[in-house]
Structures are given as structure tokens and as C-alpha cells.
Amino acid sequence: MPSNSPSERSNKARKAALSRWDGKGTVRYSVDEGVLAFAGMEFRCAVLDDETRVISGTEFMRVMGIYRSGALSTRRTEEDGIYLPLHLAFKNLRPFVFEDQELVESLRSPIRYRDIKGSVCEAIPGQVLRRICSVWVRAHGAEVLGKSQQRIAKKAEVLLEALADVAIISLIDEATGYQKRRAHDALQIILAAYISPELLPWQKRFPISYYEHIHRVMGWPYDASSTNRTAYIGTLTNKLIYEKLPPGVLEALRQKNPTNPATKRRKRKHHQLLTKGVGNPHLEKQIAAVTTLLRATPDGNWKFFETLFNQAFPPPQGDLFSGLELEGLLPTEHNT
DSSP: OOTTOHHHHHHHHHHHHHHTTTTOSOOEEEEEEEEEEETTEEEEEEEETTOOEEEEHHHHHHHHTOOOOHHHHTTSBOSTTOBOOGGGOOGGGHHHHTTOHHHHHHHHSOEEEEOTTSOEEEEEEGGGHHHHHHHHHHHHHTTOOOHHHHHHHHHHHHHHHHOOHHHHHHHHHHHHTHHHHHHHHHHHHHHHHHBOSSOOOOOOOSOHHHHHHHHHHHTOOOOTTOOOOOHHHHHHHHHHTGGGSSTTHHHHHHHHSOBOTTTSSBSSOGGGGBOTTTHHHHHHHHHHHHHHHHHTSOTTOHHHHHHHHHHHSOOSSSOSSOHHHHHHHSOGGGOO
16 A cells, blocks of 8 residues: 555544544643633633633533533544544534534644643633534534434534634633733733843933923923932923833832932932833933923923823823822922
């Protein structure tokens, strides 16, 4: 028999499918688990170490009322290298499975994972669940199902009507608590891009014009020969510049560059802790944008500037400063 004959290729494909389930294949690990309550049903679900969102295959069978039998088990592995899990391993479902090529492709690479208790589970990826339900619904519409199978199909129809590929991912994230981990991981990616692991050499980042125009707009006297800045300037700079960097960056800078309790000053400038490629370029763009708005503001008209700033950089809620905060920023001797 030729080595590339259809029969031999089919045999190799069957062996490949079996090898993924003989205990030698890759087994993923769950990082978060929970119970997904949806459409009046509850499924055990998990997020795996590669961020795949899954439902336990055994749990799916239990909820849907699919019971294991000897005859069913003998049909778990079919031709063409396709592994048919128990919830699809019925002869009358086979034509409807092969109508969906994306489902077929997912069955070529079945997923197993080890849950928090250490048990190895068969997984149904969240985005595949609709396709599995669709097989049952289409088979029901073709009137090829037995009486007990029809009850399963009706549950599948309820799920299919309620599900969307994106929705199931979000629901699993919520049920497992993975959304908190995902938000934390996303923040770490942002901080890695903005916060430098090494202290950068000091370099002037804030031009004199930035300070000059703040004093002019606030109605404060300005001494160009002095490099001393009041605490009010620091507060304004946080509001106008650093708080407009991605959320979490300013807090990370404060943690890495804390205030000395004795002197009430920080040892370094915040911008020395920003990265060259992302953090400082963003900082410089923000400084330039704010300085432009300050230039366009009449002398002593902070409210005018506040309006311009809020239009350019809308705050999450409320005004940039309340009237009470503004009064606190204006030293009595410098008021006009």
C-alpha cells in the first residue's frame, strides 16, 4: 500500500487524534475558576493559563442531560482525525457537526486542563459553545433526534438564543473573577511601557515658559531668576500634566519616588522615572499642549483657562477644580 494512500492518511489522522488524549498531550492549567449562571443554567467554567475561556465538558453534559453510555463511548473517535467529544458523539449528529468547518477545526485540537483540585478536565472553549448548541438545534430542526435527545436540543436552543461569542467570554471572566486579574495585567503592561526600571539622568523637561504662563494666568508674580517652585505649582502640575498620563502611572511614580517626611520633598523628579521611548515623549506632548492653552489665556483669567483645558482634556467627572480648591491654590498676598 502506498505510504500516501487515503487509508494510511486516515489511519495516521486517527492516531494523531488519539495521541492528544492518551495522557501525553499538553494539559493546560486553570488560573481562575467559577460558576457561570446563564439562561437558567449553571456551568463550571475556568480561564486557562493561555487565557482561553472554557466550560467543563463534563459539567456541560450534566447540565444538558447528556448521559454516558457504552455505545456512546465507542464512538468517541471517528475518521479523518476528528475527536468527537461525548456531547457530540452521536451518529445522528455527525452530519451536522461536519457542516460547520470552524467547529471541525476546533475538534482537531481538543483542550484538556487541570483544575484547581488537580483533576484533568475536558474543555469547551467559550467561543465554541454556540457552535455545539447549533449542531443540536439543526439536528432537531431536521427531525432526526430521539425523544431524550430532543430535550437536550431544547436546552441547546435556549442557550443559543442567549449567547454570543463575545458575551460568553465576558460572562466567564465575570464568573471566575478573571476580569480583575486582566485589569491588573493590563495595568502592568502600561506601567512597563511608562515607568523606567532605571533612573534616567536629570534633564530639563518643563520649559520656563510653562511656569511663566502659569504665574501669569494665576495672577502670581514671577521671578525668572529663581528656580524655587511653590507647592501650589506641584499640585497644578499633577492636575494638568501627570494625571493625564494613563491611569495608574502617577500613583506608580509616587510609590517609586516618595516624599521625604522630614523635608516634604521628593528625592527625584518624577520624569526621571519615566521611560525614554514612551513615558517622557507623552509627558513632553502634554506639557506642550498645556503651555499652548496657557498662552491663549488672558492675564489672571484662570476660569478661562479651565474651560479650555476641560474641553481639550475632559475630566472623568466634575470640573478641574472646585471653587473651594481654587481658593486654596491662590495665596492671599498674590490675589488680584
